[in-house]
Amino acid sequence: xxxxxxxxxxxVSLVICLxxxxxxxxxxxxxxxxxxxxxxxxxxxxxxxxxxxQPGIGGLVGDxxxxxxxxxxxxxxxxxxxxxxxxxxxDPTAAANDPEQGRVVPPATDLARIQRQARRAVVTVAxxxxxxxxxxxxxxxxxxxGYASLIHGAVAVGPDANTILGLTIGQHGETPGIGSExxxxxxxxxxxxxxxxxxxxxxxxxxxxxxPAPDRAAFHVDAITGATRSSVGVGNMVxxxxxxxxxxxxxxxxxxxxxx
Amino acid sequence: MRSFLRKLSHSIxxxxxxxxxxxxxxxxxxxTKTVATALVxxxxxxxxxxxxxxxxxxxxxxxxxxxxxxxxITIIATLVIVTDQxxxxxxxxxxxxxxxxxxLIITNCIVLGRAEAFAMSHGVGESLVDGLGNxxxxxxxxxxxxxxxxxxxxxxxxxxxVLPLVQDGGWFEPLAILHLPPAGFxxxxxxxxxxxxxxxVAP
Numbered sequence: 001x002x003x004x005x006x007x008x009x010x011x012v013s014l015v016i017c018l019x020x021x022x023x024x025x026x027x028x029x030x031x032x033x034x035x036x037x038x039x040x041x042x043x044x045x046x047x048x049x050x051x052x053x054q055p056g057i058g059g060l061v062g063d064x065x066x067x068x069x070x071x072x073x074x075x076x077x078x079x080x081x082x083x084x085x086x087x088x089x090x091d092p093t094a095a096a097n098d099p100e101q102g103r104v105v106p107p108a109t110d111l112a113r114i115q116r117q118a119r120r121a122v123v124t125v126a127x128x129x130x131x132x133x134x135x136x137x138x139x140x141x142x143x144x145x146g147y148a149s150l151i152h153g154a155v156a157v158g159p160d161a162n163t164i165l166g167l168t169i170g171q172h173g174e175t176p177g178i179g180s181e182x183x184x185x186x187x188x189x190x191x192x193x194x195x196x197x198x199x200x201x202x203x204x205x206x207x208x209x210x211x212p213a214p215d216r217a218a219f220h221v222d223a224i225t226g227a228t229r230s231s232v233g234v235g236n237m238v239x240x241x242x243x244x245x246x247x248x249x250x251x252x253x254x255x256x257x258x259x260x
Numbered sequence: 261m262r263s264f265l266r267k268l269s270h271s272i273x274x275x276x277x278x279x280x281x282x283x284x285x286x287x288x289x290x291x292t293k294t295v296a297t298a299l300v301x302x303x304x305x306x307x308x309x310x311x312x313x314x315x316x317x318x319x320x321x322x323x324x325x326x327x328x329x330x331x332x333i334t335i336i337a338t339l340v341i342v343t344d345q346x347x348x349x350x351x352x353x354x355x356x357x358x359x360x361x362x363x364l365i366i367t368n369c370i371v372l373g374r375a376e377a378f379a380m381s382h383g384v385g386e387s388l389v390d391g392l393g394n395x396x397x398x399x400x401x402x403x404x405x406x407x408x409x410x411x412x413x414x415x416x417x418x419x420x421x422v423l424p425l426v427q428d429g430g431w432f433e434p435l436a437i438l439h440l441p442p443a444g445f446x447x448x449x450x451x452x453x454x455x456x457x458x459x460x461v462a463p
Binding site: 008009020023024027028031034038042176 | 319322323324325326327330331334335337338341342345346348349350352360
């Protein structure tokens with residue numbers, strides 16, 4: 001063992017740490033394409049699941065393979081489809097952080113606590129039968145902060161643009177066994193059939209512990225005991241993304257049947 | 261060759277990291293519900309432990325005494341992150357099941373324990389054998405516990421139905437307790453007892 005002078009100690013430590021960080025960065029960079037591909041197919045799988053499980057569109061279950069699932073890039077502010085953009089290469093995280101493609105979410109309306117959001121998003125439009133068939137659902141990507149992490153999910157909304165058909169949770173880092181219950185089927189089932197906007201046109205759907213007034217039951221999802229912040233976080237992100245700062249304009253178009 | 265095998269079996273049985281050294285119990289409780297997770301976890305730990313023992317042993321004359329623990333952990337953390345990424349890339353479903361436990365290999369006392377107690381004072385060859393032996397010892401215990409828990413808790417092995425369940429018209433009623441974390445405790449305690457009775461080793 002050489003003599004441990006301060007300089008030598010610092011030098012050796014620095015070299016080892018540098019070598020380690022290079023190793024981690026290299027493996028991250030090399031494996032990223034594979035991981036992104038998995039994430040994309042997982043997202044597609046989630047979209048299929050959220051559609052397949054819904055009793056309301058039960059007819060779709062059997063012929064989900066025959067159904068048309070179109071991925072569109074849409075502009076959030078207008079809700080209109082942005083032609084010429086490939087959904088497969090759209091990266092919402094990068095877009096949110098880009099000064100041109102992203103915007104700051106005003107703190108007062110930032111229910112999802114995401115600070116920045118992309119101006120565009122990829123939605124899935126599900127049609128029964130061929131490409132000209134009736135729209136049976138739209139699946140919207142949502143994300144927001146829970147207790148320990150950013151939670152990613154997808155919400156399926158019916159053709160009336162006001163009924164939640166289902167919710168799936170994808171990537172998240174909530175506490176395993178506690179917060180991770182948000183991805184459990186039991187809790188997610190509570191979401192199916194919930195109404196989005198109330199008679200005043202405000203987003204009414206909410207996750208909370210309080211028993212709802214009888215006329216609000218259609219908007220109420222019970223929070224998970226022991227996972228308050230995770231489940232309320234999911235509620236808030238759904239509220240945000242279905243509201244005017246999120247997919248509101250797009251859902252208005254869905255309701256009007258004005259999609260193309 | 262014989263001494264290699266003797267060293268290996270010493271690490272696997274007489275000095276089993278989990279049952280004798282009582283290291284790495286946390287993950288042994290958590291990922292032993294099924295054989296498959298236990299196997300992948302063991303493979304991940306084997307990769308990390310052998311590599312970390314080898315690298316740390318190779319660097320043992322270079323690593324400054326005062327920052328050695330920090331550097332050992334840095335090297336171990338690097339190996340664990342890379343392993344975790346490889347599992348996430350090539351076995352995403354398994355990676356989801358193992359959730360945080362692969363990253364928790366960083367804090368698995370077997371890895372740092374063997375680095376500090378063995379690799380820092382032995383040659384690369386010996387350290388590799390020591391790493392392999394300890395990892396196999398961990399893997400053997402983990403897989404055995406996983407097998408018992410999956411067999412009696414779910415009537416299956418590696419996801420294949422072995423015992424016909426009552427609910428499917430068979431005769432086997434799964435023991436729910438084996439599906440819960442305490443079962444890991446019971447079984448590991450059983451192994452500790454067994455090894456101490458039969459091998460007369462000091463705990």
